[in-house]
Amino acid sequence: MKPLPTLRQLRYLVAVVDRCHFGQAAEACLVSQSSLSAGIQELEDLLGAPLLERTRRTVMPTPLGREIAERARALLKDAEDLVDLTRSAADPMAGPLHLGVIPTIGPFLIPRVMPDLRAAFPNLKLYLREDQTARLLDRLNGGELDAALLALPYPMGDIEALDIAEDHFFFVCLPEHRLCASATAHPIDVAMEDLLLLEDGHCLRDHALAACALDSAPRNTVFQGTSLLTLVQMVANGLGVTLLPQMAVESGILRGLNLEVRPLDGERPFRRIALVWRRSSGRKETFRRLAATLKASLAVVSAPPATP
Structure with missing residues (x-):
């Protein structure tokens, strides 16, 4: 079976693309900066392509990274909707x-x-x-x-x-x-x-x-x-x-x-x-x-x- 990205990895990528800052993205994801960097590196290794351009002072998405982030938003939204559907079945108004x-x-x-x-x-x-x-x-x-x-x-x-x-x-x-x-x-x-x-x-x-x-x-x-x-x-x-x-x-x-x-x-x-x-x-x-x-x-x- 082909290995697939995890939702966690995709969430990390979207957070960095949105903020162009590793520290702010890590804070938004409630993880350490090293954990976030490792997760994105794992995603890049899995896909076999760089998704971010990194320098000592800046970070910005590559064209491929930006496109993948946009698709990741839809996947994350659908995953959240699945969770909402399950919770709503138990008590829609809780x-x-x-x-x-x-x-x-x-x-x-x-x-x-x-x-x-x-x-x-x-x-x-x-x-x-x-x-x-x-x-x-x-x-x-x-x-x-x-x-x-x-x-x-x-x-x-x-x-x-x-x-x-x-x-x-x-x-x-x-x-x-x-x-x-x-x-x-x-x-x-x-x-x-x-x-x-x-x-x-x-x-x-x-x-x-x-x-x-x-x-x-x-x-x-x-x-x-x-x-x-x-x-x-x-x-x-x-x-x-x-x-x-x-x-x-x-x-x-x-x-x-x-x-x-x-x-x-x-x-x-x-x-x-x-x-x-x-x-x-x-x-x-x-x-x-x-x-x-x-x-x-x-x-x-x-x-x-x-x-x-």
């Missing part, structure tokens, strides 16, 4: 679960649903990772995360998703603003204002513009914020207007600020909140139950937020 969440969802949804999750799944150990969508998907595909809470639509590739809520958009401005005279705000009118949005990289920016049909409309963008908290402070200081998701408004993000909230007229534009996971994951039953509980926690339909 053990650790690494969940990603984007910054425009986490601070507003997690505090709201966590009591229900603890009550429903007392044996589930939930570890949260907050980051932007693209990086969360990279971690999900790489096996670092089990699932993620994202806002859709977003291109995801070979990922499964279950919608758990619709998060409607609302117009926010100062009380003296001309658009406060009406009970609702029209997207075309919003497009003509100094619209404050999150910076590029935050999917909420694109969702708000697309849902409100503003992505192709002429508009003024005077500020790009790094968080929704920053945006509302800018609005409160008279720099413009903004669009906020309903979950942020209901969480009290405008509390203490002299600002007005208006629903958008028409078809009440929204973003979709969904739980997503790898299609190959062995914990699909876990994610379905988790999604059902999240959906139930958010099922109460709120009236348009009142002015703080």
Whole structure:
């Protein structure tokens, strides 16, 4: 029988390729640097080709080493999914679960649903990772995360998703603003204002513009914020207007600020909140139950937020 690489050897290679540093890779693998170096040397001897270029100061993968590392990621992910499948068969809602969440969802949804999750799944150990969508998907595909809470639509590739809520958009401005005279705000009118949005990289920016049909409309963008908290402070200081998701408004993000909230007229534009996971994951039953509980926690339909 042809000798095959071990998962341990492949894990060592991926760690070095990711970090280009033996010490950091050894620390990530929880082994000594000598053990990691020996494991990679064994892999190179087995394959009969160098996988890393080493000098006294640097290490970098050869073209073959980089390709093998990419294939190794898929093998390691599949092996982890096999383990997850076995554990899930015993109790789908027990053990650790690494969940990603984007910054425009986490601070507003997690505090709201966590009591229900603890009550429903007392044996589930939930570890949260907050980051932007693209990086969360990279971690999900790489096996670092089990699932993620994202806002859709977003291109995801070979990922499964279950919608758990619709998060409607609302117009926010100062009380003296001309658009406060009406009970609702029209997207075309919003497009003509100094619209404050999150910076590029935050999917909420694109969702708000697309849902409100503003992505192709002429508009003024005077500020790009790094968080929704920053945006509302800018609005409160008279720099413009903004669009906020309903979950942020209901969480009290405008509390203490002299600002007005208006629903958008028409078809009440929204973003979709969904739980997503790898299609190959062995914990699909876990994610379905988790999604059902999240959906139930958010099922109460709120009236348009009142002015703080």
